[in-house]
Amino acid sequence: MGVVVDPAVRLEDATTLRANAPLLSRIKAGWVPPAEVVPARRRSPSSALLLAATPVVIALMAVLLASRYAAAGFVLLGTYVFIVLIKIASMSEVPEDDRPHERAVYEKARLYEGRYLLPEDFDEEAAAVLARAQRAIGTVLRSHVNAEGLLDGARNGVMLPAQEWEIARLLAKLSALRMEHRELLARGIAPEVAQVIEPLERALAGSEAAVVARVEALERYAGHVAEAERAYHARSQIEELRARLPRYEELLAESGADKLSVPEIDRLAQDADALERTLRRSVKSAHEAFRHLES
Structure with missing residues (x-):
């Protein structure tokens, strides 16, 4: 898991932030690069x-x-x-203490403070949930059915990064509160405070459950897309075989074995039709899951 950036950040700047996670960690810890010297x-x-x-x-x-x-x-x-x-x-060489790259990253880190999240912003549980969301989103965005326009590629390209950022933002807040809560418990709780602690713990658990529900919705969507992807590839292979059939039929006819080919050819055509129906059904299910994500 790398740097998660608000999708509203300019693409060039977002790329710079994602490529400099170690440097951003140092900046977050208080490091400041030396001023540039001519x-x-x-x-x-x-x-x-x-x-x-x-x-x-x-x-x-x-x-x-x-x-x-x-x-x-x-x-x-x-x-x-x-x-x-x-x-x-x-x-003509730039002195070692003149680091324009580090300075540029530092300026972007200051400019976009609060609009990117680092791996250390997530505790172990939150990192695992975020990784699930990122895998589901990657399954959709990297699929051929999305690239071929069988899904709503434009809306996927906008909504899914926004979902990733919102999930990451909530998980980072949850991680910070959980860390504070654990530190409080480690210091020992007075009996008078115990009654307040319990509803706070319920709030943390409820918030985590709500975020996990979002991730599960993404995973369901990705599952439908993966099914459509399998049908898409199988259909392409069947169509490729069907295009070769005339050559096989010609060979069988010339060899006198054409009576053996009819059942197999019929079965191939039936498989192609079945895969076409499966693909359409999978794409329809993916669209319905997508609409559920928007609600």
Whole structure:
């Protein structure tokens, strides 16, 4: 389970948030990236030292070239030029403490605070329920029957992400309240408080049951879609076989075995008709389950 993002968040920003779960966790814990520094305005100590040494190197090189140690002068010149070239190349690199990516993620995290949820926002029970919802939604959105328009693909693409976000949001709130409740119980409860605790626990259990009911409705919908998906693929395979039948019939006729083919061919046609009815029935059931999700 990764980052869950409000579907109203702009797609590009939502993609950035989903791709940076560890960084968002650090930001949530209070980490702030260093402010960006323009590299061109920075001058490291090595740059200043290199600049200060230039007159000395030039003077020494002139003395060496005018003496019998001219070869050493050329070596000094080559070494110095090499060092200067390396330094020029390094000046174009962004320093390690300049992290524009981290800063960009930090700004988006601040901009969309409260509109995304991290894995640590869910306790173990809530994470399991959310995973069930996400599996059901994935079954529908990744299906061929949805892509082929046998379901209402446009409404699925809008409503199902909204369902995922609403379920995740409720589960995160439930997880936070459950954690607070457990911490309270761990400290010990006075007898006078026990009467208040019981209805609070019933409220937590009732809220969880309501969210689970939503997830079960999604799972029923996904089950109908999975049945339609199986019928869709089987029907496609049957149709492919039916398209090949003339070649088989021709072979059987030429070999004198055509009297053996009639029952099998008839059965193939019957299977195709049965799968067509199954597909229509499955799609109809999926549509009815979808309408139940909207209520």
